[in-house]
Amino acid sequence: MRIGSALVAIWLIIGVLATWQRGYFTGTENPDCERLGTVVITIVAGPLNYVGLNPKVEECDLPEPSQ
Structure with a gap:
C-alpha cells in the first residue's frame, strides 16, 4: 500500500514539474x-509528458445552471 501511494505521489510530482516547465x-x-483543464490533464499525465504526450484541452463548455 505504501509503495502504491509513493508511486502515485512521484507520478503527480513529475506531472507538476512538466506543467511548470511548459509555463x-x-x-x-x-x-x-x-x-485550467490543460494544467490538470498535464499533471495527471505525469511522466507520459516526457515520452511525447502533450495533452491540451481545446474546448471547454461548462454547463449552465437551470432556472
Whole structure:
C-alpha cells in the first residue's frame, strides 16, 4: 500500500514539474476553463509528458445552471 501511494505521489510530482516547465502556471490572472483543464490533464499525465504526450484541452463548455 505504501509503495502504491509513493508511486502515485512521484507520478503527480513529475506531472507538476512538466506543467511548470511548459509555463502553464504563469501568464494569466484569470485563467479560463481550457487553461485550467490543460494544467490538470498535464499533471495527471505525469511522466507520459516526457515520452511525447502533450495533452491540451481545446474546448471547454461548462454547463449552465437551470432556472
